Amino acid sequence: MTKLKFYGIDAIGLRAREEVLPGRLIVMEGTDGVGRSTQVQFLRPWLESVGYAVIDTEMTRSELAGPGLKQAKEGHTLGPITLNLFYATDFVDRFEREILPALRAGFIVLTDRYIYSLIARSLVRGADPHWLRSIYGLALKPDIIFYLKIDLEDLIPRVLQSGGFDYWESGMDMRLGSDLYESFVEYQTRMLAVFDEMVDEYNFHVIDASLPAEQMLEQIKHQIIPLLPHG
Structure with a gap:
């Protein structure tokens, strides 16, 4: 069973309700990528084939904030504070409406990014860490966090x-370069540095993302199996 460990306060009162x-x-x-x-x-x-109920979630899939966030990003006019708060709203809504109910029901929750990408993006844009x-x-501490690590050259x-450089994933809102490529290189260099600093703090399990996807999968499966609930 998932132990109730939080990164800060138990704002939702899970401990109080035991x-x-x-x-x-x-x-x-x-x-990105x-x-x-x-x-x-x-x-x-794979998990469903061996008998587990599974849901997956990712950023911008909140019913409350997701559509508005996607629409706002299309205009390329969001400031860093507004962007941070929009993503935080998206996360908290999914946390309360998707992640917690699924964990209560015994589901395996697979999330494509959690709070760590949100923190990294915000730190790169100058947000206060506190x-x-x-x-x-x-946020609950996950049972395991896989960090798919890659060098900029790869x-x-x-x-x-996979489709080219994205405005936001290239940090174009920060004016880091004279064109999309230069901005991407500088932004991703900063992002990768922040992720590397998080490895020990958050106990990331590092996976070499330069490997073929099938090899990465086998490494991930090997680490997931001992964590799975047994009937």
């Missing part, structure tokens, strides 16, 4: 092959 969460919370983290979504797509049918911890302190061709 709740037990029989599910498991499994997180895929890493920057490292294959998080691919691993979630592999893991869900402010971020106060926002995301209500990341660039992957992003180009």
Whole structure:
């Protein structure tokens, strides 16, 4: 059963109700283009095939904030504070409406990014670390966090092959370069540095994202199996 461990306060009152969460919370983290979504797509049918109920979730899928956030990002006019608060609202809504109910029901919850990408993006944009911890302190500590780690030299061709540079994932709102490519290189360099600093603090399980997807999957499965509930 998932132990009730939080990064800050128990804002929802789970401890007070002496709740037990029989599910498991499994997180895929890493920057854009490292294959998080691919691993979630592999893991869900595998877990279901061996008898587990599974849900998956990701950023901007909140019914409350997701559509508005996607629409706001299309205009390329969001300031960093508004962007941070929009993402925080999206996360908290999914946490209360999707993640917690699924854990209560004994589901395996696979999440493509959790609070760590949100914190990294905010730190790169100059947010105060103490402010971020106060926002995301209500988050449960996952059962395991996989950090799909990649070097910038391996990341660039992957992003180009999968559709090219995205405005926000290139940090264009921060004016980090004279064009999309220069901005992407500088922004992702900063993001990767922040993720690397998080490895020990948050107990990331590092997976080499330069490996073929199937090899990454086998490593991830090997680490997930001991965590799964047994009837």
